[in-house]
Amino acid sequence: MAFEEDFSEFLDTDDFAVTATLSDDPDTLVDRMTTESGDPMLAESDNFLITEQSATIVASESEISGIFRDSYYRASETNSGVAVESLAPMFICEEALVSSVAHGDEITVDSVLYKIIHIEPDGTGLTTLHLEVQ
Numbered sequence: 001m002a003f004e005e006d007f008s009e010f011l012d013t014d015d016f017a018v019t020a021t022l023s024d025d026p027d028t029l030v031d032r033m034t035t036e037s038g039d040p041m042l043a044e045s046d047n048f049l050i051t052e053q054s055a056t057i058v059a060s061e062s063e064i065s066g067i068f069r070d071s072y073y074r075a076s077e078t079n080s081g082v083a084v085e086s087l088a089p090m091f092i093c094e095e096a097l098v099s100s101v102a103h104g105d106e107i108t109v110d111s112v113l114y115k116i117i118h119i120e121p122d123g124t125g126l127t128t129l130h131l132e133v134q
Helices: 026-032
Strands: 018-023 048-051 056-057 061-074 084-094 108-109 112-121 127-131
Touching: 084 108, 108 127
Parallel strands: none
Antiparallel strands: 018 061, 018 108, 048 056, 061 084, 084 127, 108 112, 112 127
């Protein structure tokens, strides 16, 4: 029997977590459904239908709970003495809820729209989505 972690207390919106709306980017749905040669695959799901002749895509939205962080980030100074400073927004959530997320998909947190630029599963069942303000 496989071990399954219960993240419900960690991701409880009554405590630290917030609710976010995750949206598929129709362009990335098409990209995900092509072969290495660029030819469309024959595929069908709740979100898309792709045939050899046409593509009909319906972007989906879902609400997920997670921990939002908008931390200050400062990279080490380079040889030229220049340091990079930035905010590094990220959303930590259950991996199972974002298994089909792709770079370019969007997430809205506290009425702010972000694009997902990096997906980092941690191996424990949680995934950190690194974000960019849109």
